[in-house]
Amino acid sequence: MLGVTLKDRKRAADIRSTTKVEDVPKKMRRLKWRWTGHMTSESRMKWSKIKIEWQPRNGKEKEDRDRTAGLNPTCQWSVYTQHNHIPDEHFAVTEMVGPRYRVLAGATLTSFFSVGQVLLGAIARAVRPWRTLTLVLYAPQLVTVAYFWLMTESVRWLLSKRRYADAAEVLRAAAAANGKRLSERAAAALRASAERERLEAERKAAERAQAPWLPMLVLRSRPMLFRVLVSPIWWISTTFIYYGMSINSVNLSGDGYFNYMAVTAIEIPGFCTAYFLLDRAGRRPVLCAAFWLCAACQFGYVFLPGATVQTPASLGYCFSTRQCIRKLGAWNEDFLNSTSVKLIDNLVYIFEQWAVSLTLYLVGKYCIAIVVAAVYVFTAELYPTQHRHSLFAFSSMIGRIGSITAPMTPALAQTVWEGLPSTLFGSCALLSGFLILLMPETRGVSLPDTMHDAERVGQAGPSAKDDAAHSKSSQ
Template sequence: MIAALEYVGPKYRVVTGITMSTCLAIGKTLLGLIAWMEPYWRHLILIIYLPLFVFVIYFWIAPESVRWLISKGRYQDALDILKEAAEINGRFLKENTIKDFTDVKDIETKEEDSSEQWLVCLVFKHKPILFRCVVTPIWWISSILMYYGLTICSIGISGNKYLNFSATIAIEIPGYWIAVLLLDRIGRKAVLVTGFWITGACQVAFIFISKGEFRNYWLSLSVYLIGKMCIAGVSTSLYVYTAELFPTRFRSSLLSYCSMMGRVGGILAPLMPGLAAVVWEHLPFLVFGVLALVSGLLVLLAPETLGAPLPDSMEEAEELGKEAPGFKQHLRTLVFRSQSYTIR
C-alpha cells in the first residue's frame, strides 16, 4: 500500500488507494459466496490460499519506491528506475534531472544526519509528530473495530448468513468510491470526520430500531449497511491520510505502527457478539457509536494534507497545515531545497 502511494503523484494517490481497497472488497465478497458453495473448511482454505503463492514472483517484478531509495541515499538505483519508467511510457528524463541525481551523491543533507538517530528519539524530538503517533492509533483501533465488528455481527441478521456477509462486504465498494470523490474535493479531514460521525449516528439509530417488527426490518438493515459503508470509506481513507502525515524515510515504520495498534480493534471485534449475548444485545453498537464520536473529534486536531506533496523529512512533516511563506515550494523538494526531479 505504501509503495503504491509513493509510485504515483498527488493527483492519483487517492484513486490508487481506493482501487486497491475495492479489489480487497471484491475478494471478500467472493469469499462469502465461495464459503456458501464449499462450506468444508479444509477445501475452503486450499481454494483461498493456494493462488497466493503466485505473488511471490512480485519480489522480482515490482520496482522499489523511488522516494524510499532517495531517502536512503541510493540515488543511482532511483535514477535507473526513473529511466526505465520513462522508457516504458515513451518519455525521457530532463538533462538537469540526471545531473541532479549525479550531483546529489556528494551532498551531505540534514536528512542523512537525522537518520543516525533512533526513530523513537526523533519522534519525541518533534512534538507534532509525537502527537500524531498518539492520536492516529485511536483512529485505527476505532475504525478496524467497527469495520470487522459490523462484518462479524452481520451473520446474526435474519436470513442467509453467507449472503448477509457478502452484502455487508459489497456495500464497502460504494463507500470507497464516495471517499475517492470527496477526498480531493472537500479534504481528508472532512471525509474522515463525516464518515466517523455518520457511522456513529447509524449505530445509535440501530439500537432504537426494533428488529422484531417486520415493518422495521428493512429500515434496520439499511441503517446497518449505511454505517458499514461509511466506516469502509473511513478505513481506506486512513491509509492515504496516515501515509501523508509522516515523512518518506519513516513512513513505512510509522504507518506500520498505526496499523499494528489498529489490530487491537481486530482482536476485540470477534468478542462483540459474545459481549452482546452476555451483557446487552446492543452494547457493541453503543461502543461503536462512542468510539466514532471520539475519533471524529480527534481528527479535527490533525493537519489537512489535501494538495500537499508527501513530506520527506520530519521538519517538512511538522510544517503540514501551516501557511508559511514558500512552504509549498519547500515541500516539493525531494532531498534538498533547491533541486527536484521530474519526468517530462
C-alpha cells in the same frame, strides 16, 4: 411466517453450525475445556510460576487435541504470509503508474479487496464444510506463483540497486507496449538522475545517523507528541469498527451469507466516495462526518431489538397490510392460501425483520469504508518526510489492537448484551470524530520535510515548506 417449513429451519441451523461465527463461551462449554491454574513454588528461588494447561476429560478429547495440535501454528503462518505480501502489491501497482493516477490505482486496488470478500461470501454459501471451503479458497492462490514470470521488477528498486541496464530494459518494454521508443539519451539521463538521488539519499542517511533519537525529537515537539498520542486512537477505532462490522454481519436477521456479501460490497462505493471527496471537501470534514454518521447508524441499530423495525411509519404499514390480509382471509379461506398472499406476507415479514436494520448497518459500513480510505492519507500528511514511515508504522501497529479485539464482539453480544458491539462501535466512532477536529487540515498543504515543517502544517498563510524555503533563501 407462511411458507417456512421445518426442513428450511434445519438447513438454517446447519448453516450457522458450519461456516458462521460461533459463540465462543458456548463452544468452550460444549467441548468441556477446563482451564486450571497451578501455582508451584520453589523454596530456593523464592518465586512462583503460573502454569495454564488444558486437561482433557476423556480419551476422545485427547485424540482431538493431538489431531489439531498443528492447526493453530499453520493458521498463524498462513495469516503472516498472506498479509506480508499486501504492502508489496500496493507498492508494485502504484509504481507502475504515474503520479497523476496513483490515488486512483490505490482506490481500485482496495476495491478489489472488497470484491474478494464478496466472492468469499458467495463461495462459503455454496461450500458449507469449512475444510472443503479452505481448500477451495486457498488452492487458486497457487496461480500467483506465475507472477514471478509475468510481472516485471520495480524500476525504482532496480535503480536503487544500481542495476541500470535491467531498469532500462523494463522501460524499453513498457515504451514498446505503448508504441513509444526509449532513446539512449533518455536512458543516460535516467542513470544520471538515479545517481544524484542515490547520493542525496546517502547524505540524508548520514544526517539521520547524527540526528537525535526519534522518540526524543517527538518529546521535544508538543504538536508532534500530541499527534503521535492521538492518531493511534482513531486507528484502533477504524480497525475495530471495520473488522467488527464484517464479523457481526452474519448475525443479522436474514441470510447471513447475503448479509456478509452486502456489507463487504458496500465498501466499494465508500472507497470511491473518499477518492472524490478528499481533494474537494478536505480531510478533516470527510473523516469527521464519516465517523459521526457511522456512530449515528450504530446507535440507531441498538434501538432495533431483534433486528426488527420499530419506527411508527413502518410498523403502521406492516400492521395495516397484515390486518387487511387477515380480514380477507376470514372472508375467503382460499384467498389466504393463495400464492400471491403468501408472497406479500413473506415480503412484509422480510421488511419487518431485515430491511431497516440491514440498511442502517450498510450505511455504517459505507462510512467506515470512507474512513479506511481517508485515514491512510491523513495520517501520512501529518508527519515529516524524514520520519514519516516510522511514525506512520507506529500508528498502524497500535491500531492492530482494534483488529485483535474485533473477533471478540460476537461473544460479548451473546453473553452480555446483544447491542453491546454496536454500542462499542458507535462510541469509538464518536470519540474519533472529536479527535479528528483537534488535528490540522492538510488539504492543499505541501508535505512537510522536517519536524519544524510538520509543526506548522495547517497554519494560515503559505505552507510550512514554502515558508522554510523563503527563510533559508533570505539568510
